Amino acid sequence: MGVPELSRYRGRTVGVRNCLLPTNRQHILSPLRLNKPTYDRMPVANNGLPKADDLKGSWAFLEEGVDHIMNRLDEGLSPAKYVNMYTVVYNFCTHNKLSQSMSLHESSSGQRGAHLMGAELHKRLSEYLIKHLAGICNESKQYSDETLLKFYTKQWAKYTFAASFLNNIFKYLNRHWVKRERDEGRNQVHDIYTLALVSWKLHLFNHTQENLISAVLKFVEKQRNGESIETTLIKSVVESYVSLGLDENDATKNNLDVYRDSFEAPFLERTKEYYQAEAEKFISENSVVDYMRKVEARLNEEESRVVMYLHPSTRKGLMQASESVLIAAKAELLQEEFQPLLDSDKRDDLSRMYNLLNRVKGGLDPLRIRLETHVRRAGLDSVEKVASGQEVLDPQTYVFALLDVHTHYNDLVAKCFRNDPDFVKSLDNACKEFVNRNKASESRGSKSSPQLLAQYCDSLLKKGAKVVEENDLEKHLQGVMTVFKYIEDKDVFQTFYQKLLAKRLVKFLSASDDAEAGMLLKLKEACGVEYTNKLQRMFTDMTLSKETMDAFRTQMQQTHDASELSTDFSALTLGNGYWPFTKASSGGNFNIPPEVIKDLERFQSYYDNKHSGRKLTWLWQMCSAEVKVNFTKVKTGYLWTVSTWQMAILLMFNKATSYTYEEIAGTTAIEKDQLDGSLSIFLKARVLTCNTESGGPGSTYELNQDYKSKRIRMNFNQAIKSEQKQETEEAHKTVEEDRNLLMQSAIVRIMKSRKTLKHQELITETISQISSRFKPTIQDIKKMIDVLIEKDYLERAGKETYSYVA
The missing domain is CATH 3.30.230.130 (Cullin; Chain C, Domain 2)
Known part of the structure; x- marks a missing residue:
């Protein structure tokens, strides 16, 4: 809302516009009785007003008005009185009657006179405020606790409202004399409103501060004890603390020094003392779970307390003070309760414990370690249960056992620990352990998990499989990829998956081409194009083979009678480098039955004529x-x-x-x-x-x-057992050969780019490059380095140093 603004006109007539009271204070005073909203060039006579150069008379007139504003503003103030006070201030600060000691140059400007008279007026008002505050201070001594708070907040609201009113009346003094003083470096000179606040701080607040903070802290403690209090009293006191944080160099700015030193520091200290006593008493009489619920409720209360009546900047310090006593001091006690809660799957309490310990530094570290140990033990127990007494472990049962543990604890981490990255990492570490090193692996070789996972995947994708319903196939394939993520020997999975895929394709046992393509895409996303290159080429070969067979049949129908084509012959022509087949040991000596030999010879002749330079090898075992x-x-x-x-x-x-x-x-x-x-x-x-x-x-x-x-x-x-055993042995042999080649190629790539490298650095970089496929041992890498030295790819360039041979 507008504030009075005066302008000087010829003939020393003063006009006023928009004479309205400011209404930015909480309590309501009686409104001024104004007949018109504006006054345009209203002439004001000097009748009844002191002369401009009369300091004593001017201040006497102003003091009576100031006293009315400071003590009886609720009775109202007439517009005429308001204008007259403004006029007296204006006239007093602008008259040109100078003292005899002033020079002619100073007199011609008129500025020095205004400067001197402004200082006198500012001084008289300051003295009045000091006297006025002394009376309030003396009166406050008869109050304590709640009555003191009510008295203080009432006087503060009344005083600050009156001060803002005075600030408008003395606006000309602020705009000219005060501004000039501060521009010249006299920062102790303040505008009228700031002067009022400084006076309040020095002559009332500093004398009542000790009793005031004691009353506030008692009031807060009552609320913490469950009693109902008038929170507006504390809020008003806190606002006064904030308002009194004045910047001496810039009156337009405010700091929180008074609030922090006089209120926040003792408030936080009392908070610690209160909760320390309460925590000791409560934990001695109740369970840890009940204690966590109590702490959760208390912290929520403190959060709401900041919103109700504290300055927002206190939130951080208040929560730290509360957490240090309620959580950090009892962290070990809470952490010991984690394992029982985990064993009994008390998810609400686990979530509550996470939220509490997450507030203090290092509070969650023991929980992550215990979670990893617990999940690893649960996984090992689950596998042992399904593997015990089983000579041949069912792949589906095995994979389901792994997935059950992962699903359970993955859901627990998501809901109780909000998918905290560190807890997710602990879960992953535990899953890696029980997936790769369990009882099934110990009894069936270190490559059991990837082999069984490939077999389970084969059972899902094979025609006629009863493992899952068709609508659930995608969900189960996603489960395969979940276990696949934790498998360290992904090259072993690749080898067995390739062999089983080859059988499905060759024997036309795939339940769905879309499902096969979807699984291939999942593997490509997980491990890259190189991982699935051979698998993709197998599908390409099947398409080309079908085209070849269709062309052969067309030609046979054109060149032979139907009676000559007595059998329905079909052959697949597959690339030797992409399919995991080996020639059967008896393949060269096998006597082909005469009933089918003619068909084989016809196809052999057709293929030789169509593709010169290629050789067909018949794989009778397939x-x-x-x-x-x-x-x-x-x-x-x-x-x-x-x-x-x-x-x-x-x-x-x-x-x-x-x-x-x-x-x-x-x-x-x-x-x-x-x-x-x-x-x-x-x-x-x-x-x-x-x-x-x-x-x-x-x-x-x-x-x-x-x-x-x-x-x-x-x-x-x-399948014959002897064939199955032979296939498994061949698969493992293939894996070892591929690993040796992979390690050698990685070492050569590293050395070709680095030229010279220390032994330990070469080991580290090699492991880093191929760990996505499998985890090589240092001994295996050393063997491959020796092989490359023998092949003249590397040479020793000193102790523990190798160099690349171009």
Whole structure:
């Protein structure tokens, strides 16, 4: 709202505009009785006003008005009185009657006179304020505690409102004389409102401060004890502390020195004392969990206390003071309770403990260590439970055991510890331990987890799998990637996954091409393009192979009669460098049955003509056939899926119903392991019978013409234990070879860029480069360095130093 502003006109007539009271104070005073909102050039006569050069008369007139404003402003102030007071101040500060001792030069300017008279007026007002405050100070001595607070806040509100009113009346003094004094470096001179505050601080506040802070602290303690208090009293006192923090050099600025020294410091000290006593008493009578609830409630109270009546800057110090006593001093006691809460999965209490200990430095460190130990132990126990007594561990059971532990504690970290990065790291460290080093790994080799994970993934993606519902496939594949993240030997997973993927593709067992592509994309995102390069090429080969086979069939239909194409022949042509297949040991000696040899020769001829310079190698162990069985008494017959070896054996029985072991072996030239395995499957299914209990050399095998089965379609193409063992051994061998090459290539890359390097630095950089695939041992890296030295890639350049040989 506007404040009075005066202007000087000719004839010494003074006008006033917008004469309104300021209304920026809390308490309400009686309004001035103004008939009109504005006064434009209202002439003011000097009748009744003191002369401009009459210091005594001018101050007497002003003092009466100042006293009315300071003590009886609630009764109202007439506009005429307000204007007259302003006019007296103006006239007094601007008249040009100078003392006889002043020089002519000083007199012509008129400035020195105004300077002298302004100083006198400022001095008289300052003396009045001192006297006025002395009376208030004496009166305050009869009050204490709550009555003192009420008296102080009432007087403060009344005084500051009156001071702002005086500041407007003496505005000309502020604008000219005070400003000039401060510009000349006299910072002890203040505008009228600031003068009033300085006077309050020196002549009232400093004398009542001790009793005042005592009353405030008692009031706060009452509230902490659960009593209802009038918080506006404390708020008003706090505002006065803040307002009294005046900047001596710049009256427009304010600091918090008075508030911090006179209020905040004793308030924080009393807070510590109060909560220290309360904490000791409460913890001796209640449980740690109850204590945490109490502390949580107390801290919330202190937060709200800042909002209710404290300055915002106190929040940090208040919370630190409370936390140091309630949490930091009891941190060890709280930390000891963490394990029981973790064992019983008390999530609300765990969350509360995290929130409390997170407030103090180092409070969470023991919790993170204990969480890591607890999760690792839980994971190991879970694996031991499913692995105990199991000769062959089911991949699904194993992976589910790992995921159950991870899911449980991942959810706990998210909800109780707000996904704190340090707690997430502790969880990850624990999961790495129990995923890579558990009882299953100890009993089945160090590469058990990646191998079992690859097998579980195969069971998800294989056609006809009953592991999961189709709609849940994506969720379970995401679970695979969760475990995959913690596996250290990712190259082992890659090898087994590649072998199992190859079987799914070759035998057309993939349940969904989209699921296969999705899994490939997940692996690429996790490990990069290089990791999935061979896997991607396998899918490309399948597409090219289909195109080749379609072209072959088209040509055969054009050049041969249908009677010549008696079998439905199909072949896959795959790149040797991308598929994890090796030539069977009996592949070179295997006698191809005459029933299919013509088809093989036709395809061989077609492929040789189409691709000169390429060589086809037949992988009989990967081939399969469907045979129509008509030897039984069942009229419809049976349709069996068999391996190449089984097909060769069954086709022999088209000519006779009984053969010795030696005759079968001689005719087919199948290696003993494959032959024994194939015959044992037929014996178990009672397709063949044997004259000896164990079969093998010296036995005779006869076709069981009384064979019966409810299933028309049967699959006898089952993996043989000896083949499975051989595949696993070959996979591990491949992994070792690939690791050696990977370490050698990493060492060469490092040395080629660095030229010369210390032994320890080379070890460290090599581990850093290949740790994403597997964790090499220092001994293995040393061996590869020696191999590269023998191959003349490196040479020793001194003690523990190597140099690159270009």
